[in-house]
Amino acid sequence: MKEQLQKDFDNSIKNLSLSQKDIEIKKFCLDNFIDKGFPNKKEEDWKFSDLNQIIKNNIGELSFYNDQASTNKVDTSVFVDGLEHNKIVFINGRIEKIDFEYEKKDQIEIIDQSETINEFQNSNSLSDLNNAFTNKCFKILVKKGYQLAKPLIIYHTTNSKIWSKNINLRLNFELDKDSSLRLIDLFNDASEKNFLNIFYNLKLKENAVLKNYKVDKFENKNIKYSFNNIDQDKNSISETFILSSGSNFSKNEINCNLNGVYASAFVNGVFSLNNDKHHEIRSIINHLTENTKSYQLIKSVLEQSSKAVYQGKIFVNSDAQKTDGYQLSKAILLNKESEFNAKPELEIYADDVKCSHGSASGSLNEDSIFYLMSRGLSYQQSRELLINGFLLDVVEKITDSEIKNLIKNMLGIKE
Amino acid sequence: MDNRQKEINNLKDYKYGFSTDIENIQAPKGLNEDVIKFISNIKKEPEWMLEFRLKAFERFKVLKEPNWQKPKFPKIDYQDLYYYSAPKSMKDKPKSLDELDPKLLETYKKLGIPLQEQARLNGIAVDAVFDSVSVATTFKDELTKQGIIFCPISEAIQSHPELVKKYLGSVIPTSDHFFATLNSAVFTDGSFVYIPEGVRCPMELSTYFRINASNTGQFERTLIIADKGSYVSYLEGCTAPMRDENQLHAANVELIALDDAEIKYSTVQNWYPGDQDGKGGIYNFVTKRGLCKGKNSKISWTQVETGSAITWKYPSCILKGDNSVGEFYSIAITNNHQKADTGTKMIHLGKNTKSKIISKGISAGSSDMTYRGLVDISSKAKNSTNYTQCDSLLMGNKCGAHTVPYIKNKNSESNIAHEATTSKISEEQLHYCQQRGLNPEEAVGLIVNGFCKEVLQQLPMEFAVEAQKLVGISLEGSVG
Numbered sequence: 001m002k003e004q005l006q007k008d009f010d011n012s013i014k015n016l017s018l019s020q021k022d023i024e025i026k027k028f029c030l031d032n033f034i035d036k037g038f039p040n041k042k043e044e045d046w047k048f049s050d051l052n053q054i055i056k057n058n059i060g061e062l063s064f065y066n067d068q069a070s071t072n073k074v075d076t077s078v079f080v081d082g083l084e085h086n087k088i089v090f091i092n093g094r095i096e097k098i099d100f101e102y103e104k105k106d107q108i109e110i111i112d113q114s115e116t117i118n119e120f121q122n123s124n125s126l127s128d129l130n131n132a133f134t135n136k137c138f139k140i141l142v143k144k145g146y147q148l149a150k151p152l153i154i155y156h157t158t159n160s161k162i163w164s165k166n167i168n169l170r171l172n173f174e175l176d177k178d179s180s181l182r183l184i185d186l187f188n189d190a191s192e193k194n195f196l197n198i199f200y201n202l203k204l205k206e207n208a209v210l211k212n213y214k215v216d217k218f219e220n221k222n223i224k225y226s227f228n229n230i231d232q233d234k235n236s237i238s239e240t241f242i243l244s245s246g247s248n249f250s251k252n253e254i255n256c257n258l259n260g261v262y263a264s265a266f267v268n269g270v271f272s273l274n275n276d277k278h279h280e281i282r283s284i285i286n287h288l289t290e291n292t293k294s295y296q297l298i299k300s301v302l303e304q305s306s307k308a309v310y311q312g313k314i315f316v317n318s319d320a321q322k323t324d325g326y327q328l329s330k331a332i333l334l335n336k337e338s339e340f341n342a343k344p345e346l347e348i349y350a351d352d353v354k355c356s357h358g359s360a361s362g363s364l365n366e367d368s369i370f371y372l373m374s375r376g377l378s379y380q381q382s383r384e385l386l387i388n389g390f391l392l393d394v395v396e397k398i399t400d401s402e403i404k405n406l407i408k409n410m411l412g413i414k415e
Numbered sequence: 416m417d418n419r420q421k422e423i424n425n426l427k428d429y430k431y432g433f434s435t436d437i438e439n440i441q442a443p444k445g446l447n448e449d450v451i452k453f454i455s456n457i458k459k460e461p462e463w464m465l466e467f468r469l470k471a472f473e474r475f476k477v478l479k480e481p482n483w484q485k486p487k488f489p490k491i492d493y494q495d496l497y498y499y500s501a502p503k504s505m506k507d508k509p510k511s512l513d514e515l516d517p518k519l520l521e522t523y524k525k526l527g528i529p530l531q532e533q534a535r536l537n538g539i540a541v542d543a544v545f546d547s548v549s550v551a552t553t554f555k556d557e558l559t560k561q562g563i564i565f566c567p568i569s570e571a572i573q574s575h576p577e578l579v580k581k582y583l584g585s586v587i588p589t590s591d592h593f594f595a596t597l598n599s600a601v602f603t604d605g606s607f608v609y610i611p612e613g614v615r616c617p618m619e620l621s622t623y624f625r626i627n628a629s630n631t632g633q634f635e636r637t638l639i640i641a642d643k644g645s646y647v648s649y650l651e652g653c654t655a656p657m658r659d660e661n662q663l664h665a666a667n668v669e670l671i672a673l674d675d676a677e678i679k680y681s682t683v684q685n686w687y688p689g690d691q692d693g694k695g696g697i698y699n700f701v702t703k704r705g706l707c708k709g710k711n712s713k714i715s716w717t718q719v720e721t722g723s724a725i726t727w728k729y730p731s732c733i734l735k736g737d738n739s740v741g742e743f744y745s746i747a748i749t750n751n752h753q754k755a756d757t758g759t760k761m762i763h764l765g766k767n768t769k770s771k772i773i774s775k776g777i778s779a780g781s782s783d784m785t786y787r788g789l790v791d792i793s794s795k796a797k798n799s800t801n802y803t804q805c806d807s808l809l810m811g812n813k814c815g816a817h818t819v820p821y822i823k824n825k826n827s828e829s830n831i832a833h834e835a836t837t838s839k840i841s842e843e844q845l846h847y848c849q850q851r852g853l854n855p856e857e858a859v860g861l862i863v864n865g866f867c868k869e870v871l872q873q874l875p876m877e878f879a880v881e882a883q884k885l886v887g888i889s890l891e892g893s894v895g
């Protein structure tokens with residue numbers, strides 16, 4: 001892999017106009033990655049999902065160079081119908097379109113930040129890989145007091161031109177005082193056996209509201225890793241919803257720093273898996289100052305030999321008195337082969353807090369099925385009703401009604 | 416001042432902190448094959464036992480000290496320890512208590528464990544372990560009548576080699592983790608219990624561990640076998656003198672329950688916790704593992720952990736037999752600079768297996784406490800259930816309380832439920848108690864005892880009273 005990395009790195013550097021200093025930083029990151037390789041199960045955070053092994057088994061040899069010179073045609077059929085929205089379109093990792101047609105142009109600024117490097121607190125080798133190979137990075141700045149009229153949908157599209165490729169991309173968002181943004185990440189893959197490595201850095205200033213919905217619904221054979229780093233100031237609210245279903249393997253990591261008083265974070269997720277899919281959500285909520293709040297709800301429905309992992313951590317600093325932290329994960333295993341692993345973790349250094357977590361996993365309740373069947377439903381209908389009800393609980397937590405309906409439709413849940 | 420308060424004041428300092436001035440025989444300092452041969456030789460062990468030790472030592476040489484645990488400690492120099500220390504008078508084993516060194520008798524009397532049978536604790540048979548040797552075992556005759564074997568493990572190796580050979584290392588193999596392997600290589604003494612088929616042990620069996628010599632590691636090994644349809648309740652207590660340096664205690668405990676057997680294992684651990692600034696104290700790195708080998712067997716761990724500078728242990732149950740049951744009840748209290756990383760592992764392998772985990776953690780002062788546990792339901796363990804509850808109580812904002820459960824479910828017909836909470840003692844509760852005339856310390860004691868009640872109830876009577884007092888004393892000075 002080493003020679004491949006080196007060769008692809010030299011190729012991608014050649015096409016970029018970077019300063020000597022930037023090249024050196026990128027080189028440093030590359031060396032770090034070569035040194036560490038893909039995360040494996042020896043690392044505590046990857047205990048349940050050995051990415052190194054998964055890539056080996058599903059893809060084999062990866063290549064890292066993406067020719068970004070030619071443009072791809074944007075396929076408009078993937079766009080969401082019936083919901084007016086702004087768009088950013090990625091095709092095979094290349095930004096093809098940025099379109100804020102419904103917004104006031106002077107209130108949103110798009111800044112090219114390709115030279116800056118990600119520095120996350122708990123970085124793993126994938127952040128090094130991302131730094132080394134990302135060649136275009138934008139920062140989207142929502143100005144003071146501006147609230148976007150329509151949601152922004154980011155289309156992550158791949159087409160059949162790529163194969164066994166690693167795609168790295170990065171976006172930064174900054175929401176200034178009193179602003180708000182609804183952000184949907186929609187994955188749509190026509191390619192197979194690629195590894196997508198996505199880093200978002202989101203900054204929320206005072207009173208800002210961010211709603212992020214990550215939707216991975218369409219069946220595909222790609223492997224995805226996505227990392228969201230969220231920094232929150234006073235009174236800000238972040239809401240993250242993850243629908244984890246389509247890809248072969250996917251790991252979503254949310255690292256949320258509640259830096260300002262009265263900041264709150266919500267992380268909700270649904271795993272709906274079949275075949276031999278393996279998905280993971282890992283969340284770390286850092287309560288760093290007093291009077292902050294976090295709430296997490298994760299539900300999984302696992303069919304065939306699928307596997308879901310939830311690792312959630314609530315960290316409470318010794319200054320963070322009056323913290324309210326809650327975390328619940330529930331799973332239904334529908335098949336003998338399915339598997340659910342959880343590691344709900346509390347790390348608490350302050351005494352005046354209210355923190356709790358719960359985790360439960362098991363089979364579908366036979367008594368409930370019996371109840372429904374005795375009222376005339378077939379076995380299949382009762383099962384569906386129960387599973388839908390189970391998942392609806394999380395979907396109902398979505399605070400935006402337009403998007404809630406969109407996601408309900410995608411899941412095929414009727415009320 | 417009422418009686419309770421007086422009592423607490425008397426006990427304010429670690430009351431077991433004295434040391435006994437007694438002449439010792441020690442192995443040469445350091446860890447090597449010669450020392451292992453020395454230990455094996457002094458214990459007059461058969462060849463296979465020495466082989467067992469050397470095999471473990473071979474393995475130990477390639478292992479590295481683990482460092483994933485929460486409480487970090489300065490590197491232990493394993494060559495700077497004595498691996499064997501015994502009172503000189505024990506060289507030729509005394510045949511009865513009359514021949515026992517009076518100083519030893521005095522020590523145990525001071526600890527509240529009289530070895531003379533006339534002053535016996537009601538209905539409890541005691542095996543007293545002093546540094547590296549077992550000094551006395553009481554009630555032997557009465558137990559022998561029922562076919563129960565309760566003796567030091569060094570004696571069992573001589574007199575019941577077939578049992579020891581069959582079961583020693585069957586739950587904790589010589590190739591286990593660092594500290595367990597170290598124990599397998601250098602273990603000195605401990606208790607051996609065998610309950611024959613269909614016998615319900617008529618009294619509580621108990622071991623009392625005492626570390627006396629300085630610079631010594633205590634490596635004891637306990638092996639309990641409950642044959643088909645038998646029952647035994649076993650208690651363990653520990654103390655050590657106050658010393659400025661840290662001492663290592665790395666024990667291995669193996670339990671084996673065959674068909675329909677039940678083992679109840681209770682620990683009240685009160686090793687010297689170090690002084691208020693965190694100087695000294697015992698490193699309590701213990702491996703405890705029980706195997707529910709037969710159908711319908713049951714193993715239940717109850718622990719009250721109040722002592723030690725660092726407690727690092729996970730009493731586990733391997734539920735191999737169908738319908739077997741594993742239980743874990745724990746109270747862990749840390750104060751001042753104490754640290755604890757404790758919990759349990761429940762490995763479900765058989766069908767219809769059940770496990771229950773109740774853990775209560777209380778941290779005060781500048782201490783740090785972690786519950787770390789694993790519940791693993793394998794794909795064959797149909798219809799298994801687990802229930803876990805871990806509650807933590809924090810006192811003050813300099814301490815920490817953490818919960819790290821690992822939950823693995825590979826079986827769709829099994830259910831796992833886990834819940835955990837962290838909170839502090841509410842002002843309302845304190846106010847209510849004080850209004851009724853309790854002083855703040857008494858009020859905290861009362862509330863904490865209530866918080867722990869679920870676990871305290873599991874202890875045998877004599878221990879429960881002691882443990883209840885211990886809970887109050889350990890939190891001394893943490894309020895007001």
